[in-house]
Amino acid sequence: MKPVNQAQVTFLSKSVNESFARGVVAVFLAQADPTLPQLADLKTAVSEAVTNCIVHAYPGTLGQVTMKLALYEEGLVKVTISDKGRGIPDVKQAMEPLFTTGNPEERSGLGFSVMQSFMDNVRVTSRQGRGTRVTLTKRLSPRR
């Protein structure tokens, strides 16, 4: 399937870029005229995935995060967020609600649950020492 439009941005894994990534998503999706809740869902899922790169892929160091945005016919949106960080040893375990390797005092362990709840589909592939790719898919249902 060929996208109607696509864009790609690469940025450093600095926490200030979490809002940058959300802003890029909002600007790119303006052409698809999403409803406010749809846009908020996408921004939230992207924020979770980018935060994972910053906290888990590159702990204590900086690396590159690449976000690819693609818009298809009938309002299908696909966002791919990838890093070249340390990778996830057990993806299934990492996606369990409340599982976190972060500071349990401050990290909720809900990042993947939020992505799964707010998106139609979430796909995660990871190789230890090579990086992780998260693909978020959502169809913007027509406005009623």
Next chain:
Amino acid sequence: MSNVRFGESPGGLVAYLSGEIDHHSAQMLRQEIDARLQARMPDTLTLDLGGVSFMDSSGIGLILGRARRMNALEGRLVVQHPPRQIQKMLDLARVSYI
């Protein structure tokens, strides 16, 4: 960008949060709230989310962390006035609010 200002309630401290709460901004909010908690030792901490325009699961981490602190002080935490989109996040995390 996010912000917090503080107010009083009977026996309690109210933190009025506004703007976007993510992993980046939560760190600053946490420090400001904890410094005020330490100084005031209130019976109740109320987090007012009325002015929050965006919140991801980092906001849940912020709320649960403050709830633990209030438990340690034998006090309680109240979450109030979340906008609709943020209610969705709180419901997912099973955080109750008024």
